[in-house]
Amino acid sequence: MTFQSKLNAIIKKNNSLVCVGLDSDITKLPLNVSAQDNPQFTFNKAIIDATHDLVCCYKPNAAFYEARGNKGLQELKMTCNYLHGIYPDIPIILDAKRADIGSTNNGYVRFAYKYLNVDAMTLNPYLGKEAIKPFLEIPDKGAIILCKTSNEGSGEIQNLSVNGKKLYEVVADKVAHEWNTSGNCGLVVGATYPKELQTVRKIAGDMILLVPGVGAQGGDVEKIIKAGLNSQNAGLIINASRSIIFASSEDDFAEKAKTATKKLRDEINTYR
Amino acid sequence: MTFQSKLNAIIKKNNSLVCVGLDSDITKLPLNVSAQDNPQFTFNKAIIDATHDLVCCYKPNAAFYEARGNKGLQELKMTCNYLHGIYPDIPIILDAKRADIGSTNNGYVRFAYKYLNVDAMTLNPYLGKEAIKPFLEIPDKGAIILCKTSNEGSGEIQNLSVNGKKLYEVVADKVAHEWNTSGNCGLVVGATYPKELQTVRKIAGDMILLVPGVGAQGGDVEKIIKAGLNSQNAGLIINASRSIIFASSEDDFAEKAKTATKKLRDEINTYR
Numbered sequence: 129m130t131f132q133s134k135l136n137a138i139i140k141k142n143n144s145l146v147c148v149g150l151d152s153d154i155t156k157l158p159l160n161v162s163a164q165d166n167p168q169f170t171f172n173k174a175i176i177d178a179t180h181d182l183v184c185c186y187k188p189n190a191a192f193y194e195a196r197g198n199k200g201l202q203e204l205k206m207t208c209n210y211l212h213g214i215y216p217d218i219p220i221i222l223d224a225k226r227a228d229i230g231s232t233n234n235g236y237v238r239f240a241y242k243y244l245n246v247d248a249m250t251l252n253p254y255l256g257k258e259a260i261k262p263f264l265e266i267p268d269k270g271a272i273i274l275c276k277t278s279n280e281g282s283g284e285i286q287n288l289s290v291n292g293k294k295l296y297e298v299v300a301d302k303v304a305h306e307w308n309t310s311g312n313c314g315l316v317v318g319a320t321y322p323k324e325l326q327t328v329r330k331i332a333g334d335m336i337l338l339v340p341g342v343g344a345q346g347g348d349v350e351k352i353i354k355a356g357l358n359s360q361n362a363g364l365i366i367n368a369s370r371s372i373i374f375a376s377s378e379d380d381f382a383e384k385a386k387t388a389t390k391k392l393r394d395e396i397n398t399y400r
Numbered sequence: 401m402t403f404q405s406k407l408n409a410i411i412k413k414n415n416s417l418v419c420v421g422l423d424s425d426i427t428k429l430p431l432n433v434s435a436q437d438n439p440q441f442t443f444n445k446a447i448i449d450a451t452h453d454l455v456c457c458y459k460p461n462a463a464f465y466e467a468r469g470n471k472g473l474q475e476l477k478m479t480c481n482y483l484h485g486i487y488p489d490i491p492i493i494l495d496a497k498r499a500d501i502g503s504t505n506n507g508y509v510r511f512a513y514k515y516l517n518v519d520a521m522t523l524n525p526y527l528g529k530e531a532i533k534p535f536l537e538i539p540d541k542g543a544i545i546l547c548k549t550s551n552e553g554s555g556e557i558q559n560l561s562v563n564g565k566k567l568y569e570v571v572a573d574k575v576a577h578e579w580n581t582s583g584n585c586g587l588v589v590g591a592t593y594p595k596e597l598q599t600v601r602k603i604a605g606d607m608i609l610l611v612p613g614v615g616a617q618g619g620d621v622e623k624i625i626k627a628g629l630n631s632q633n634a635g636l637i638i639n640a641s642r643s644i645i646f647a648s649s650e651d652d653f654a655e656k657a658k659t660a661t662k663k664l665r666d667e668i669n670t671y672r
Contacts, residue, residue, distance in 0.1 A: 258553025281530025
């Protein structure tokens with residue numbers, strides 16, 4: 129099953145465009161979780177059990193696991209294995225923002241699709257299509273390419289003017305019309321940039337857009353839904369991380385994560 | 401000790417600008433090595449012991465270790481620990497081409513500088529200075545930013561015309577004159593692009609340039625040395641990976657790696 133069909137099925141089933149970002153920073157876990165053997169996995173398992181019927185996917189960011197080296201990777205794998213076993217219909221996006229030259233990417237392909245067996249991965253476009261071909265040639269796995277990132281300073285490079293267009297528009301255009309030969313591409317556009325999201329939606333047609341930056345980063349839900357929905361009333365993955373998983377730092381973190389996820393899902397659905 | 405001073409000291413001591421890329425692809429290791437308990441570490445240890453007096457640094461690429469998940473990271477750490485213990489004067493560059501938004505980068509900072517304790521890391525500029533600040537604010541650790549990468553298709557994005565300049569020139573200019581506030585920045589320019597290397601050298605002054613792509617990728621040593629040396633007759637890190645570490649696929653791989661490293665070092669020095 130492709131990432132795209134898996135995603136569309138769960139969007140319908142859970143009536144949700146919410147992606148929960150499993151940015152499970154070891155330094156921010158509740159004390160009772162930190163004290164356990166596999167703290168990141170224990171935390172993720174509780175978050176997943178509490179939110180699985182309210183989301184369309186999970187997105188662990190590799191940085192928070194690599195911070196702990198081999199131990200962190202092991203718990204990231206445990207998290208993915210848990211999802212595969214108990215909730216196999218929920219896709220996993222590995223947020224890793226990788227890109228290397230041709231053959232080297234095969235290492236990251238193995239990491240994402242053999243070791244972790246996730247459904248999609250975020251990629252950086254700076255090295256060009258030819259470099260990231262190994263990701264573009266796996267039709268079942270989503271290749272979600274950074275376009276306009278949510279951070280405050282993303283315009284420094286991404287808004288540079290290239291023959292009258294902005295660089296992020298050029299990237300959107302290339303991905304939508306030249307790189308997407310296997311039909312597995314998506315784009316990342318920050319929720320903090322609703323105008324740019326609208327521009328990218330126009331360029332990219334019905335393509336899946338991953339939109340991080342609601343919640344802690346302050347993206348406005350109404351604006352992004354109105355700007356970003358595709359012709360199928362979907363095509364958006366709205367990610368929130370900290371505002372959900374760290375909604376409480378106490379023992380009720382999973383319950384509070386559930387409440388925050390439901391609230392975001394329902395708010396999004398108000399505008400669909 | 402900063403990355404830069406460590407690098408300059410070993411360049412003098414070993415009279416070498418050669419960096420050996422520890423791209424120790426598990427599928428390409430000699431049979432007798434693959435059969436052992438820690439194959440990537442065992443391979444790296446033999447390569448390092450054979451070449452340590454001929455190099456100015458080692459550059460493991462994270463992709464080849466992450467391909468094996470936690471086991472690979474463990475062997476990457478063993479490799480770094482071995483270097484710290486036995487050859488502490490040789491800097492290590494983690495080739496990871498990372499970049500994420502602000503706080504998330506702290507995970508990669510911990511991975512590179514606490515878990516592995518390497519001396520420098522390669523970074524991707526697409527998210528802008530503000531995003532990669534956590535790397536730019538550690539004066540002792542090198543932040544080596546992709547500028548013009550060695551791959552055939554690097555021009556697709558990097559040669560886009562931005563107000564009459566190419567994007568890679570804009571990146572070189574920004575890194576040299578705006579991002580390098582802690583004096584720890586370097587740039588990556590592929591050996592396959594000697595003209596562009598010359599352009600970047602002019603823009604970046606005496607800054608360290610990491611130049612991969614000699615050997616298997618076919619970069620011309622004479623051209624890149626003439627184009628890339630700084631005013632101190634150095635400032636270049638010339639990386640070869642496959643042509644050195646896989647010079648032989650038999651039991652004599654370390655000996656053949658030594659011969660290939662010495663040959664490259666001496667060839668480079670002919671033109672200095």
